Amino acid sequence: MTSPGSIILATLTAQTITxxxxxxxxxxxxxxxxxxxxxxxxxxxxxxRYEARVLSNYKSEFDRLNVKMxxxxxxxxxxxxxxxGKFWDGDLYMDPxxxxxxxxxxxxxxxxxxxxxLFSSDFSKKMKLAEKLGVGGNYxxxxxFIMGGTYVIDKGGKVLFxxxxxxxxxxxxxxxxxxxxxxxxDIVKLEDENHGTHPSKL
Numbered sequence: 001m002t003s004p005g006s007i008i009l010a011t012l013t014a015q016t017i018t019x020x021x022x023x024x025x026x027x028x029x030x031x032x033x034x035x036x037x038x039x040x041x042x043x044x045x046x047x048x049r050y051e052a053r054v055l056s057n058y059k060s061e062f063d064r065l066n067v068k069m070x071x072x073x074x075x076x077x078x079x080x081x082x083x084x085g086k087f088w089d090g091d092l093y094m095d096p097x098x099x100x101x102x103x104x105x106x107x108x109x110x111x112x113x114x115x116x117x118l119f120s121s122d123f124s125k126k127m128k129l130a131e132k133l134g135v136g137g138n139y140x141x142x143x144x145f146i147m148g149g150t151y152v153i154d155k156g157g158k159v160l161f162x163x164x165x166x167x168x169x170x171x172x173x174x175x176x177x178x179x180x181x182x183x184x185x186d187i188v189k190l191e192d193e194n195h196g197t198h199p200s201k202l
Contacts, residue, residue: 014095029068034154039101040074048148067152149165
């Protein structure tokens with residue numbers, strides 16, 4: 001498991017989405033500079049797509065800071081649609097054995113809690129924002145029970161920022177993410193910041 005200040009194991013690997021797949025050591029992803037890593041819950045999830053699109057809106061700031069944007073998924077259901085929809089402006093990798101998810105300590109959500117979230121007012125609010133961006137998606141295709149997370153990792157593998165979902169409706173503070181990369185958090189639009197229902201503290 002990780003926490004701010006911890007070092008990511010250099011032996012962890014991910015796969016490219018190219019055919020044939022290539023194995024990469026994840027420490028190579030930040031050997032030239034810091035990264036923002038988005039651990040995805042499900043490719044077809046409208047809220048996952050919305051959050052990825054919102055974070056991608058700040059790619060120019062990350063580029064200015066020489067920070068790479070990286071997303072990692074585990075279930076291939078919906079992968080092609082995700083790529084075609086261009087919901088994420090960074091690099092994309094797969095972790096089919098959940099080794100990285102397990103190292104990060106990302107949790108599995110129970111069925112009852114997942115169903116309850118679909119009937120919450122927060123879900124309706126977020127869906128309206130997703131529909132406004134026209135991201136689309138579905139609620140049932142693929143494994144949506146492994147929670148996602150967001151991390152900022154520096155060149156040496158030190159975790160500068162960490163956010164772990166407790167349920168599918170939680171997303172991190174964009175201001176906190178950008179601040180952790182050394183950027184100016186004041187550039188974040190209020191609407192974009194408010195999409196995070198459980199901001200993580202630095």
